[in-house]
Amino acid sequence: MIAIESLTRKYGGLNAVDNVSFTAEPGRVTGFLGPNGAGKSTTMRILVGLTKATEGRTTILGRSYADLPNPGREVGVLLDASAQHAGRTGREILTIAQRTMGLPSSRVAAMLEQVSLTSSEADRRVRNYSLGMRQRLGIATALIGDPQVLILDEPANGLDPAGIRWMRDLLRGYANDGGTVLLSSHLLHEIEVIADDLVVIGRGRIVASGTKASLLQQAGTTVRASSGLADLEAALRSNGFDANPVPEGGLRTSADPELVGKLALAVGVALSELRTADGAGLEDMFLELTADTQREGAVA
Amino acid sequence: MSTTAVTTRETSVPTRRVALEAAGPIRAIPLSRVVGVELRKMFDTRSGFWLMASIAITATLATVAVIVFAPDSDITYTSFAGAVGFPMSVILPVIAILAVTSEYSQRSGLTTFTLVPHRGRVITAKAIAVLTVAVFSMVLAMLIGVLGNIAGSAIAGVDTTWDSTATELLLIVLGNTLGMLVGFMLGVLIRNSAGAIVGYFVFSLVLPGLSELLAANASWYADRREWLDFNYAQGSLFGGSMTGEQWANLGVTSAVWLVLPLAIGLGTLMRSEVK
Structure with a gap:
């Protein structure tokens, strides 16, 4: 369970996140949707304490993130798969996470297997990884502590179609097991096949939210x-x-x-x-809702 | 006969099955574990490994150089200790800088500060890891110097001379540790690998020259230099003994040049965004 209440983050005069409130419920995949620069990543960084909120508060499992005694055991986070020391091997990056969380060392091999990274790939340095391999490694880092909550920023970036399918099945299974999943994307198609709930954000403000079914009806x-x-x-x-x-x-x-x-x-x-109208309708709605926030200006 | 307990299954969202019973209940991460992880991170890249290895390598090279080039009268432990100490004064600060700045330059801080959401704990752990490396590497370097002194005097056919006192060696350790802390301070303040390393060389190589120039030309500065110039005050640690006034000089200059900027750096590091 993730709760965001009246969250605002200002950069000088700009409200990158403007009075955002929503919850992500257990057992459901919540899709966080918006064009580039809409405030998705800033919101997620605030959730895990990497950026301070100007106003408002966020809780995960009823507590502020900083109050979680061992956050990796309760919240799996993947904000940017490329944000890893390029000189470490994939296996080493997982080992650091495993040690920090105090997990048995067998978890490293188990996670590599779960995300389909071979042993020889795991021993390569991350600078030689494709973006898809980095995403898999990032997912493994997020899952290694067997958390109840997953926070993933654009996790499908760089994955091939089979990888996207794999990710979708993984997150579906995870939510079906009772986990809370919050994932962001700027691609509607990616999200509408997996999300149960949608939160659409544009220029820092929430422009629509609700279950996918109810939003589809509006479409x-x-x-x-x-x-x-x-x-x-x-x-x-x-x-x-x-x-x-x-x-x-x-x-x-x-x-x-x-x-x-x-x-x-x-x-x-x-x-x-x-x-x-589903697919096309939702896309029209998404473009319409975020039209004044698109870089291209109003969509004809 | 009671029925089996399957009644709750369909009624509510299942709580996530815990696959990690072996890991035990969720407890706070002890600082010792963070220190262990931070130490590991100083060795687990190729550059990190060779930086560490270079401590032993340069200490050995410096020892060999003393044996080969020093006149027989200089085959004493002081010569060896001085020779192995010099590369330390360059390598240790770089190690300290990278321990902090790689989290930002390589962006691994996104994971580090998410897994341990208290930046003060991470930085404290890094400081402990860095000091541990400093002490171990200086002990190692001094041992290499001991072997060099024994081997060198045997080769030169002179008596083995142990002319360094424990106090002298401790002062050298303190001097190099202060140098390393300057690197750590610059890492915390600048949070960029290249910038902090350049900053360190400006601090340790350019500033002393400027200070020297100023002292030669301005008597008001020359009279007060030991109270103003950190490098100058620190240099007396390598002279073998310290007077009370020299300790006071060191205390005042480190407060201004080390503690104050470190406090400013920590303040901004705690509040800044990790991107």
Whole structure:
């Protein structure tokens, strides 16, 4: 369980994190989503005490991070896989973590196996690692103390598709076991397949949060038909809903699927597809919510 | 017959199974463990290892140089102790600097300060590790000097001369330890490997020259130099004995040149962001 209450971090006049509050619950994967520079990493650094908050407080498992007697045993942290001494071997980096936490030395080999780093890879120096291998090593460091909470900043960066799949399964299993997972990403697709809850942040402020299902609902409905779309569009509008054409003969509307179905029946339009807008809808919503925070400016 | 206890399984989120029963309950990390880890980190990279090895290597080279080049009359323990001591005064501060700055320059501090979220404990552990290395390496260097003195006098065919007192040796240890602490201070203050090493050489090689120049040209400075110049006050430790006034000079100059900047460095280190 992670709780963040009214967190603010100022740099001069800039509010990098601006009155952010949310919780990450046990048994769930919480996706922390936002464009580059939105304040995700700053929030995570404050969570583990590397950056001081200007205002507000954060707790993990009901305690302030600094009050955890042996944090590695309770919270697994991966903030930047490249932030390791390039001259150490992967095995040595894990050994340092194992010793600091006071764990049996057998944990090092067990973790290497869990993240699929071979023995010869583990004996190489980290400067010779690919980003994907560094991410695996970082995950191993986070998991070595068998913590109840995981805090991961962009963990899928540099992983190949099989690696991303592996990471997803690992985090899913971890949350299913009752663990709390908070992971950040600037890539919506990466997060929407794994997260149960979403927190969307832009320019330091939370712009949306809730379960993925509830956010998907807000994203609306996609409906397709080979003919009669104009009638359906008119019917939706007359009932007070948005309805906008999408490519390849369809509409996106704010009405929920059941209502769209009823209206289609009423106006006699045979539908070829009817579903929540999910993927594309969530992406549109994400871009819209963070539009004024995007570096590219408003998205057309 | 009672049924087996499976009733709670579906009702709530399961608490995470603890795979680490062997590691025992979660207790605070003792400082001794942090010191052990910090010591390990000083040896576990190639550069760290060779920096440590260079203590023994340069001490041996310096000893051989005394045997080869010194006139027979100078085959005394003082010559050997002085020769093995010189490379120490360069290597030990660099070791101290890197122990602190590599956390920032190599960014490993992200993990270090997350696993031990009390920076004061980490820095204290580093200071203890650095001092341990200082004492061990100086004992090692002096032992190499002992072997050199025995071998050198045998080769030269002169009597083996033990002309250094324990006090002299202790003063040398103190002098080199102070030099190492200057390195540690610069590491804490600057938190960048290259910057702190350059800072150390400015401190130990450039400042004494400037001080010398100023003393030669300004009598007001020359009269008070021992109260102002840390290197100068520290240098008397290598002279074999210390007067009360020299101790006072050393105390005053180290407070200004070592303790004060160290306090400022620690203050900023505690509050700064680790990125």
